[in-house]
Amino acid sequence: xxxxxxxxxxxxxxxxxxxxxxxxxxxxxxxxxxxxxxxxxxxxxxxxxxxxxxxxxxxxxxxxxxxxxxxxxxxxxxxxxxxxxxxxxxxxxxx
Numbered sequence: 446x447x448x449x450x451x452x453x454x455x456x457x458x459x460x461x462x463x464x465x466x467x468x469x470x471x472x473x474x475x476x477x478x479x480x481x482x483x484x485x486x487x488x489x490x491x492x493x494x495x496x497x498x499x500x501x502x503x504x505x506x507x508x509x510x511x512x513x514x515x516x517x518x519x520x521x522x523x524x525x526x527x528x529x530x531x532x533x534x535x536x537x538x539x540x
Contacts, residue, residue, distance in 0.1 A: 472484045
């Protein structure tokens with residue numbers, strides 16, 4: 446028996462927002478250009494892109510904080526490990 450129930454994560458919430466005429470015109474133009482089925486689909490794509498960018502920036506900040514917190518000796522050791530890895534796994538092998 447196949448279940449046709451939708452998980453809470455898959456359900457969409459219907460919301461109403463007030464937008465400027467310029468924003469509505471922009472969304473409609475993007476919808477036409479992308480041949481999207483709806484403005485809601487366009488908004489979902491935009492929000493997903495912003496979410497991914499925020500996550501990427503958060504990871505970059507965490508990496509920068511980590512390496513910024515290393516002592517000179519620790520940073521040197523990390524660089525040596527990086528050089529070792531590059532020698533062991535040439536670019537052709539990583540592609």
